[in-house]
Amino acid sequence: MVRKGSITVFTALILSLVVSLLCSGIESVRMAAARTQILNGLDIGLYSLFGQYDKSLLKDYDLFAVDASGSGEELDLAGIYDNLESYMKPILAQNSQKLSIENGGIAGYRLLTDEEGEVFYQQIVRYMKETLGSRGVQLLLQKMRQRQKKTEEAEKAGSEAENGNALAVYDSEMSEAAEKSQAALEEKRAQEQQSQSEEFTDGGSSEEAGFGGTELVPVTVQNPIPVIQRIRWMSLLDLVLPPDRSRSDKKIQKNELVSGRELEQGLPMSDEVKRDSSLISQVLYQQYLMDKLGNYRSPGKGGLEYQIEYILGGYGSDEENLKSIARKLLLVREGVNAVCLAADSVRRAQAEALAIAIASGFLIPPAAGIIEGALILCWAFGESILDVRTLFAGGKVPLVKDSSQWQLSLENLPALLEIADGTGANEEEGLEYEDYLQVFLLAAKKDRKVWRGMDMLELSMRSADGWEGFRLDTCLTALEASVDVRANKRKSFTVTRQYCYT
Known part of the structure; x- marks a missing residue:
């Protein structure tokens, strides 16, 4: 026996609102997850970047710093940022969020010699x-x-x-x-x-007078x-x-x-x-x-x-x-x-x-x-x-x-x-x-x-072999980066994070 069902207009309206709310909630969760993933990507990128500290400087002088000269004698900020992005991309590629970096750059950085050596x-x-x-x-x-x-x-x-x-x-x-x-x-x-x-x-003599040339x-x-x-x-x-x-x-x-x-000279940071x-x-x-x-x-x-x-x-x-x-x-x-x-x-x-x-x-x-x-x-x-x-x-x-x-x-x-x-x-x-x-x-x-x-x-x-061009004013100790990332080809997020050796 087949039973016929029916739905009222009011119920249809309610269901449409519920479905819309569910879809909005799902999309909100997806965007929150995307933002969290972007932040994690930037954090991991910074951690990985600063994990490349100069081992000789740490071993001999117990100082943490990243050589930002790119094996040269001048500061290579472009190379530093490219290195940061290379660590971020594998994190952003995880899951199905379709995250892609649109723009990015270094908002601030601090060198070992900044603030008059402070x-x-x-x-x-x-x-x-x-x-x-x-x-x-x-x-x-x-x-x-x-x-x-x-x-x-x-x-x-x-x-x-x-x-x-x-x-x-x-x-x-x-x-x-x-x-x-x-x-x-x-x-x-x-x-x-x-x-x-x-x-x-x-007619006398001097000797007889008793002087005898005495001085x-x-x-x-x-x-x-x-x-x-x-x-x-x-x-x-x-x-x-x-x-x-x-x-x-x-x-x-x-x-x-x-x-x-x-x-x-470094660029001023928020702290x-x-x-x-x-x-x-x-x-x-x-x-x-x-x-x-x-x-x-x-x-x-x-x-x-x-x-x-x-x-x-x-x-x-x-x-x-x-x-x-x-x-x-x-x-x-x-x-x-x-x-x-x-x-x-x-x-x-x-x-x-x-x-x-x-x-x-x-x-x-x-x-x-x-x-x-x-x-x-x-x-x-x-x-x-x-x-x-x-x-x-x-x-x-x-x-x-x-x-x-x-x-x-x-x-x-x-x-x-x-x-x-x-x-x-x-x-x-x-x-x-x-x-x-x-x-x-x-x-x-x-x-x-x-x-x-x-x-x-x-x-x-x-004085060490291979370090003839070493310069303290190209040693990076802190960095603040800002990145624009598009999520699912719909929305762009701008995140800013910083890291410093403490």
Whole structure:
């Protein structure tokens, strides 16, 4: 039996609305799925792109960056975007969405040297924080603060001692004494000649008168000051560097470095780089430099061997940078040793006694105080030469010495050159050469440390085979991309995503 069915107009209208709603829902889901697929495609493309980080840069210097030069020496953004698209297309081809890229481009990017090196600086600081941990960071900061305070006080004392013109005043007094002595001598000779002339007229002899040609000659006293004055004019590196160790004569062209040439610049991104000038960050950054770059005691590779010395000195040759550090070390040690001498009653009494003897010998007793000041400065200088020599030889020197740690006696001060042929006394406790470098780095301006640090890192990378054209300003660390994708030949989606190494 066949039953006939019927449908009302109202039911037909309801069904049409339901079917239309279902179709709209299905289409909405398809578009949402398409958009999600596009976003996933762009994310995976960015992840894959930044997964091509420079492995040598990461291995040697723990820095994440993509070489965006395309094996050349210039930024190749077109190649970067093409690489990004090549990773997106397989993702967009999945399922049956029929997704196709219409347009796309790079909306912003950041290079390792951007923001005056702040990108480079902050990536290093983050790495060091993760490596040391909060406890290690605090211990490192506390140690560096203590060393910095003591060293700055010593350097200030050394500068005051040098600027006090003790040797200049001494030279002036001695010159004046010599002139008076010469005048007295000439006057005495004139009197003798007149007496001889008178006695000759009377038929007598000068010897019978008791003069016998006697001259006014200063009493002989071993004065070490002229010896030290001559030594101060000698080459400082010849005085303080171990004779059995060669020194680098390498030079570089500063206009070819990161700090000296015109750099590639990134495009601003939505998130700005905020400056970090905290003391903790600077301590972490300089610890990184000490770990990764070379110095006199542990030469680095690349254009210069004394890389930490370059960061502090900024000269284009290893010799000039080493000389600047030697001067700084000598100034610090001279300040410390002068203070130690002033506080040592025994050695101060020795200097005072010798000063009185010298003043009496040159017939200028009032100048004993001036001569004593010059002796103290010369004695501190001689001791400091031995200290700096010890540091360059790899030994330790206490920041502040006691009487038992003093090396140079006042009697041996004129023989400083012979004594300096050795390496000096090496104490079990004290600061090493690298410790002083860290203190000097902490006192240096942040921008200098950042720019010169990038200089040395780039040069070190260029020393490897195949990396001769490496440039830090073509190293990509962040990118923001925007892509227009058509879905099912109906609707276009514009998506923007960014990725950066954090």
